[in-house]
Amino acid sequence: MNILEFLTSTWTFEPWVLITAFLLLITYGAASGFRFTRKTALLTAGTALMVIAVVSPLDYLGRNYLFSAHMIQHILLLLIVPLLLLLGLPESAARKALAVKPLGSIMGILGNPVIAWSLGVGSMWVWHMPSLHDAVLRNETLYIAQQISFVFIGAIFWWPVFAPVKERRLEPLRSTLYLASACLGCTVLGILITFAGAGLYAAYLSPVDSAGILPYLRNDLCLTPGVDQQIGGLTMWVPGCLIYLTASMITIAEWYGSADSGGLTSAGARSGSRESGQNLQPAER
């Protein structure tokens, strides 16, 4: 098989993916009265990316040939798709949904920064344990569970930063800290994978060449197992962190764009009283 045939023939149109995407878009359309807004664009882009990540040759490559392809898919499903979906949710609908008792309190718990952070960063670490990753590649059900968990956990991870309901968000400086520490978590894992030396994930060492493209990958693209694993580790490390960084820039920009309602300042107001007796009052005018 040459590479063009490979790229055209390895789309796997899993019905459950398409149906989910379709239902998602229909529900969303119905809820928002089929008006096209910026949020609609974000949600549609998120859905489309999700479908592409799961049905395109990327998926095939990641499962059969390349760790780096798996990692790109991982970043898409865990960091980019859920972010777009979350940003696409209209505030009013989210408010209504959160008013429903169990959902609201579940999100209250899962959206707790400590829990959301641990889930998000934890899912990076846990799914990349070599033994688990090998098991995932061998077991279809586990594989599907993994993909689904990426999107859900991703949404939970982004919740404290970009929840559609403003009062559930962290203050911008806190969310910068939240994201920076998550970046640190990924960095450490990325470092481990990048510098571990080839063969951390045994399945990619000598793939079964089911599509006949292995010589092309190995010889023409020079993607030896070592290089492949490095690209994977670096993808989690560098672009992964850039996503967190961009997100924190966005929150800071929004913060400066909004009216000054204090942010973190209650502390300042307090220090005034704490310091009393030391002549620290505002002067009268």
Added chain:
Amino acid sequence: MSSRIPIVPENTEPLPRLRENEGMLSWVASVDHKQIGIMYLICCMVFFLIGGLEALLIRIQLAQPEFGFLSPEVYNQMFTMHGTTMIFFVVMPFLIGVGVYLVPLMIGARDMAFPRLNALSFWLFVFGGILIYYSFLTQSGAPDVGWFAYSPLSEKPFSLNKGPTYWALGLLATGIGSVASGLNNVVTILTMRTPGMTMRRLPLFVWMILVTSFLLIFVIPIITSAFAMMLLDRLLGATFFTPAHGGSAILWQHFFWGFGHPEVYILILPAFGIISEVIPVFSRKPIYGYEFVAGSTVAIGLLSLGVWVHHMFAVGLGDVTNLYFSFASMLIAIPTGVKVLNWVATMWGGKIIFATPMLFATAFIIEFVIGGLTGVAIASVPIDWVVTDSYFIVAHFHYALFGGSLFAIFAGVYYWFPKFTGRMMSETLGKWHFWLTVIGFNLTFFIQHFLGMMGMPRRTYTYHDFPYWGSMNLISTIGAIVLAVSVLVFVWNILQSLKRGEKAGGNPWNAWTLEWATTSPPAVHNFDLVPPVRGRRPLWDLAHPDMPDEPDAKVV
């Protein structure tokens, strides 16, 4: 929110007071942030003179090919001590020290959150410096393994002398002090602001100190643990960094640069802060794009944590690794470029007053852009492979560190000297200092770009008589002598102005931030009354009640 538990415990017993008649003890025992700040500045000045002298000796040795002024051994000690001193005992503590002096004043507080910790940080820095310099008195002399102390050269089999041990111990001590001042700054800035001083109204200098402090807290521990491992290797026979016994020499490089690259931002961000205070005041305009300057600082801080591998392009980590880090390093140019544009836009159309602080700030922009551009160039792997470990790199980081950080430090000294001492510095001597510095600096370092491209390696004590090398190096050495003269002018200016300088009054530059709202020098308790803060320029608002910066701001 309002029911939050204060992070800072109340002082139950009163802090020690300084009294006039206690003389030196009132300084040594002081926990007052202003006194500690001044002591930082004085110590930095002393270290600056020592480090400068070492640089001069290095340059004299290089003035001619095959010159025998310094022996190779002493030469190695000189460049090691010069680099270590300038980075850890001049630029870094200076910026921390100005921060310690100014942050509480700028946010309208009485002192730092943890005054005693503040004193501890300072004394650890002094102690570390003494420890390192004490190594000169040992039999085997000072450390001679470079300020990066690459293993295995710095390991026992290759360096039997005690220098590197003193080096690691001294830096370990100062490092602990730096983490403590990072924590102290963060807590102070987050919890001690006067009412109305919201995070979005923080003076940019304070903002940059905040970001720098987070960097300190995150990255100093990397190198501190590496020092501990190196000491274990050297003293107890561990083998963390010796490949012959199963350790890894590359690991040291990762630790060192994992700290080292963010460190260069620890050295430059507060300098950006100084520039962001000086330029608006002397352009008589508010800073252009406060939000961008502040926001891009956070971006720089975060990016700087993840690009250290660009110091290791020649190590052989693989093309892919190099490629990713080359790309990430170049990204830093974006937020940095934004800042430069903001400063230029602030000056644009302003009524610029070229007093000495402004002269240094303007020169800072130009020199730093040169250093930044060569930085972006060597972030490209093929270019780096050609010039790495050559004098091109020496030129690059001196444009960033001297043309950048140190020029900003000079700007800051001229700007805040009236606040520190109550007297103005002499403008005439200041202009002499400025022009001698600009000429000397460019004479010394610009030509090194070409020497580097012609292949002159750094960290070697002499060179063969290749065509032009001798004369180009001589030019560089002449530049260094001009710089030495400029430093003498600077010191003379300080001493003279301390005695005879014009009285400054509270706000000689007509500036707008809170430190100028009190007397010069400020009283022990800093402020009698803190003016109300309703915008980013409280003193402007106070003087112009009819046209405040934020007309809609609520009175707090």
